[in-house]
Amino acid sequence: MIAKETVDKILETAQIEEVVGDFVQLKKRGTSLIGNCPFHNEKTPSFHVSVSKGIYKCFGCGKGGDSVRFVMDHEKYSYPEALKYLANKYRIEIEETEQSPEQLIADSRRESLFIVSAWAGKFFQQAMWETEEGKSIGLSYFKERGFRDDIIKKFELGYSPDGWAAMTDKAIAEGHKEEFLEATGLAIRNDKGKLYDRFRGRVMFPINNFTGRLIGFGGRTLKTDKNVPKYVNSPESDIYHKSNVLYGLFHAKKAIRDEDNCYLVEGYADVLSVHQAGIENVVASSGTSLTIEQIRLIGRFTKNITILYDGDAAGIKASLRGLDMILEEGLNVKVVLFPDGHDPDSYAMLVGSSAFKTYIEQKRQDFILYKTTMLLKDAGTDPIKRSGVIREVVESIAKIPDSIKASVFVRECSSLMQIEERVLISELNKMRLAKQKKESSTPAPLPPPDGFYETPLEGDASSSPDEAQEKEIIRLLLTYGHQLVNWDEITDTYIAPYMLTNLSDVEFDHPQSKQILEEYKTRMEKGELPTEQDFIKHPDATISELAISLISSPYVLSDNWYAKRKIYVKNETENLRATILGGIFHLKKRKVDHILKNIRTEIQTETDADNQAILMQRYLRVKEVEKGISSFLGSVIVK
Numbered sequence: 001m002i003a004k005e006t007v008d009k010i011l012e013t014a015q016i017e018e019v020v021g022d023f024v025q026l027k028k029r030g031t032s033l034i035g036n037c038p039f040h041n042e043k044t045p046s047f048h049v050s051v052s053k054g055i056y057k058c059f060g061c062g063k064g065g066d067s068v069r070f071v072m073d074h075e076k077y078s079y080p081e082a083l084k085y086l087a088n089k090y091r092i093e094i095e096e097t098e099q100s101p102e103q104l105i106a107d108s109r110r111e112s113l114f115i116v117s118a119w120a121g122k123f124f125q126q127a128m129w130e131t132e133e134g135k136s137i138g139l140s141y142f143k144e145r146g147f148r149d150d151i152i153k154k155f156e157l158g159y160s161p162d163g164w165a166a167m168t169d170k171a172i173a174e175g176h177k178e179e180f181l182e183a184t185g186l187a188i189r190n191d192k193g194k195l196y197d198r199f200r201g202r203v204m205f206p207i208n209n210f211t212g213r214l215i216g217f218g219g220r221t222l223k224t225d226k227n228v229p230k231y232v233n234s235p236e237s238d239i240y241h242k243s244n245v246l247y248g249l250f251h252a253k254k255a256i257r258d259e260d261n262c263y264l265v266e267g268y269a270d271v272l273s274v275h276q277a278g279i280e281n282v283v284a285s286s287g288t289s290l291t292i293e294q295i296r297l298i299g300r301f302t303k304n305i306t307i308l309y310d311g312d313a314a315g316i317k318a319s320l321r322g323l324d325m326i327l328e329e330g331l332n333v334k335v336v337l338f339p340d341g342h343d344p345d346s347y348a349m350l351v352g353s354s355a356f357k358t359y360i361e362q363k364r365q366d367f368i369l370y371k372t373t374m375l376l377k378d379a380g381t382d383p384i385k386r387s388g389v390i391r392e393v394v395e396s397i398a399k400i401p402d403s404i405k406a407s408v409f410v411r412e413c414s415s416l417m418q419i420e421e422r423v424l425i426s427e428l429n430k431m432r433l434a435k436q437k438k439e440s441s442t443p444a445p446l447p448p449p450d451g452f453y454e455t456p457l458e459g460d461a462s463s464s465p466d467e468a469q470e471k472e473i474i475r476l477l478l479t480y481g482h483q484l485v486n487w488d489e490i491t492d493t494y495i496a497p498y499m500l501t502n503l504s505d506v507e508f509d510h511p512q513s514k515q516i517l518e519e520y521k522t523r524m525e526k527g528e529l530p531t532e533q534d535f536i537k538h539p540d541a542t543i544s545e546l547a548i549s550l551i552s553s554p555y556v557l558s559d560n561w562y563a564k565r566k567i568y569v570k571n572e573t574e575n576l577r578a579t580i581l582g583g584i585f586h587l588k589k590r591k592v593d594h595i596l597k598n599i600r601t602e603i604q605t606e607t608d609a610d611n612q613a614i615l616m617q618r619y620l621r622v623k624e625v626e627k628g629i630s631s632f633l634g635s636v637i638v639k
Helices: 004-011 014-019 067-075 079-089 101-130 130-142 149-152 166-173 178-184 248-261 268-276 292-299 313-319 320-327 343-352 353-363 367-379 383-398 404-416 423-442 467-480 497-500 511-525 532-536 541-551 576-605 609-633
Strands: 027-029 032-035 047-050 055-058 159-160 186-188 195-197 201-210 214-222 231-233 262-265 282-284 304-309 331-335 482-489 490-494
Touching: 004 067, 004 497, 014 032, 014 047, 014 055, 014 067, 014 079, 032 367, 055 541, 067 079, 067 130, 101 130, 101 166, 101 178, 101 201, 101 214, 130 159, 130 201, 149 268, 166 178, 166 186, 166 231, 178 195, 248 282, 262 268, 262 367, 268 282, 268 343, 292 320, 320 331, 320 367, 320 383, 331 353, 331 367, 331 576, 367 383, 367 404, 383 404, 383 423, 383 609, 404 423, 467 497, 467 511, 467 532, 467 541, 467 576, 490 497, 497 511, 497 576, 511 532, 532 541, 576 609
Parallel strands: 262 282, 262 304, 304 331
Antiparallel strands: 027 032, 032 047, 047 055, 159 201, 186 195, 201 214, 214 231, 482 490
């Protein structure tokens, strides 16, 4: 069995458009990519790929799933072999294990680390907002830095009390085990075996993973003692691997996708300041040099990275070579330099949001052209140094997989370096040939073994009269359940519990819809908030297929309806309360109609006058309920 950590890494790394794109020619249409379905013959494309959701769906034959399911369907691989195929594609080393009792314990241990980390995050927030020490030291520090309350709360910043074991003692008193406090790095054991707080006396920056779960912390000291490190970060653990994490990505990923660009900064405060300036598509590399895993993480949302540097020329020069790996991953890189003595944080606070945005728009320049200009300036007229610059610049261009893009840079750089274009092309070809020769000498990985096949899915042929309405409820739950309610009569809760409360008196009949609803309830009771991805990747194929079908649509509303014809078409999100309640009450009306029909049948077959009277009273009561529901829905009741 493939280790769970490896499976998670494969699922996080695999990009649906790349996996499908190996087999299907895709073209952009609206928010989706489309192509001819590889699973049935068609001339008009009905095969859609949603990059944001990580799924594909054919509206012709009905096939749908994620990257793993596509490989299984297309190549007829089993689940493990599909994972191995993707691991090979993305150069992920496969680690296989037997699912032993110890592995089950390890899975439980991993969840325990998430739980204690989340508890610590809340503890640090409460310590800052609700204690005198926290307010006077932690909160005042963030205020002095110019951070607004909404930013402080959005990023869940906090303060760790300046006591040896304030957090540890509180955690143990509330039932958290010492081994998990130590495993997450929240607590450290001294020579005498006593636990003490790692982050005592520091302001706290929680670090979230891709899905928003708290996995680690960065703590900044406010002391001036040079023997005390300025920043202390959580150590590596089963849930925190700093090379795979980008600080702020959970809050930035939507904006990165919308803006088709990611701003990359160095530190936590830089992220906060740039975010506060109104630029939300910003992340930091979490106190480590930029890694391939972090670059690929950004690449899931955009092909454009803009790096915001401070004015330290020496630091910039040292990092130039490392940025070549961004080019190698096929991403576009631009850089912005701030005036000497300023970093993104200080400059944003100095000039304000509007001027900061204007500055980065006007000052950003392509990385290769900037690198060429800077190195030429350092080399001066020295011919030996200039030849070294030429070689270094060509090395960067050689990293670009897109030959057209590379040729454009060759032309631009030849002009900057005042050297013939053919010389650069010759050097570029030498480097590429050397690379190909090196790669060809490496044995190719073995393909997945033959003989594997996909077990046919056993669909449930049963149906219910309210299937359409029940599926609509599930669609709304999967699509909007994780969103916060901001309605007049109710706030500060999520849509999912609001829906589940209003559906407490409704019994579902459609098997898969009922299963999703029950699983949603169960996880909510455990304090979890499921997302659509939990059901897209559900181990039960029938559940996964239903989830994908419900959240996929072949249609995108054209902007021309309003732009050219001045016809305004409402979107269901514009009045989400009406959309949610409409779905709930349409289902309830169907259920009530069935009850009324059954009562009418009983009245017609009942011969006892007293029983008929009881049934009639019941019918009238249910009829009143129907009138109330129909009144909300705007229906007309024929009396």
